[in-house]
Amino acid sequence: MEGPLAHPRDVKVLIISHDVVGTRMAGPGIRSWELARVLSQVVQVTLAVPGETDLTSDGVAVRPYRPDDIGSVAPLVEQADVVMPCGWTLQVFAPLFGGERPIIVDGYDPHVMEALVQYADLPFDQQEAHQQSGRSLLHQQCTLGDFFICASERQRDWWLGLLSAHDRVNPRTYAADPTLRSLVDVVPFGVPPRRPERSRSVMKGVVPGIARDDRIVLWGGGIWEWLDPLTLIRAMSIVARERGDVRVVFPGANRPQPRDEEDMPMWQRAVDLAQQSDLLGRYVFFGEWVDYTTWQDYLLEADIGVSLHFDTLETHLAFRTRVLSYIWASLPVILTRGDVLSNMVAEHELGVLVDYQDAEGVAAAILALLREPADRRESHFEEARRELHWERVAEPLVRFCREPHRAADRVSGGPTSVGAEGYGWSQLHREILAQEEQIEHLQALVAGYEKGRFIRLMKWLHRLPDLRRS
Secondary structure, three states: OOOOOHHHHHHHHEOOOOOOOOOOOOHHHHHHHHHHHHHHOOEEEEEEEOOOOOOOOEEEEEEOOOOHHHHHHHHHHHOOOOEEEEHHHHOOOOHHHHEEEEEOOOOOOOOHHHHHHHHHOOOHHHHHHHHHHHHHHHHHHHHHHOEEOOOOOHHHHHHHHHHHHHHOOOOHHHHHHOOOOOOOOEOOOOOOOOOOOOOOOOOOOOOOOOOOOOOOEEOOOOOOEEEEHHHHHHHHHHHHOOOEEEEEEEEEOOOOOOOOOOOOHHHHHHHHHHHHHEEEEEEEOEOOOOOOOOOOHHHOOOOEEEEOEEHOOOOOOHHHHHHHHHHHHOOOOOEEEOOOHHHHHHHHOOOEEEOOOOOOHHHHHHHHHHOOOOOOOOOHHHHHHHHHHHHHHHHHHHHHHHHHOOOOHHHHHOOOOOOOOOHHHOOHHHHHHHHHHHHHHHHHHHHHOOOOHHHHHHHHHHHHHHHHHO
16 A cells, blocks of 8 residues: 555455355354445455355455465455455465555454364374464464454453564554554454344244244354354253253254365264254254355244353353354343353343353253243343444444554564565564474484484593594
8 A cells, every 4th residue: 555545435445255255154254244344334345255156245346266376366455455364365375465555364263272172183293283374374464464353352362462472562563552452453243233034934834843833942153163062962851851842953064165174073973962862853953054144034033042162262262153143133042151252141131151061051041041031131132232233343443444554563664574575474483493493403412312322422532532642
């Protein structure tokens, strides 16, 4: 970006989504789509998506790209004044991001924490390979970013720690803004400003085994390794002994995958447990991934929304977007304690918090919430929704895009002012690599000692005066 722009409407923003954007999309794709929509109200927005899409927008220019072809992205970057490369796109297309163009890093998904859980059953060398890839991406994000957004104050603390370790919290960035909000700020996931509207029946009286007057417990979103659908299925065994009209629905199988990924093993474990418990097709149902435009029908037809997780580091930093869908539809929530949104649920009295892997507690919560009047908590949901509208949560991002700028330390030629050369790796990373080489050298030296070379060397040195005299 050369020189100041005459008017915010002249600013050209490029968002590069790493996830599928279409009628069938998951959280990252939804976030890219909604943030593009909000930004298009004040600046010019192009949304680059992997592969083709069946979505169009009057305000957003949607452009496909090929994940394995940097040339399909380069012209879009060249035309932009500011770029937000999401997820792995910053890593794959890193040579494009080393100029004067401001870079926005969306850090709402703590992918390295997810990877710890996702690959925990693999051999350690494979786990470490996945972590190395994640650390490399984090390093590039911390090095190349001019403005960072995340989903919560808890996540912001984490990012401030990461940025401090990369020398991004320094006299220059502090002088520009002592709060550092101009460097990293909170832009959580949001909900649409309009209320959901029901268009047709999708579960009751439609899915075989679910009657029109049954009560639905909905598991929104996918089944990932860091989530705990197993406790909900075990709880359903308890509930079924008291009520025969309760059904659990998991409509999030077969997630739309952008990079030939496979479903996580937890999905099959959940199906197997339901079958072994004689609940599958009777009290527990698994469906296909739901279209974004149809999702509101599932929400409005359900009676309770559930999100359960394990006690892990991922939980501490997570922001469960499925919970926001429940709030959008005034759906009482059953949520495992420990993450950020459990605090919101408790503060606004939006449902019931349960302990980790507590099947009896989940069963008791289901039975208690089904006895409540349907509109008992409506005023609480309305208050929470006002805080979560996309137009409101995106305000820090909108402010930056109105007047995009380089970070104070990057524009000044400071320690992290880097170009595309070396994929933006900083002096800090080079020093770490040098230290690793020294460690490898010492390890080789120790191995030599263990093989007896050191002892032979000392004997040779002891004989050296005699050899010289002879």
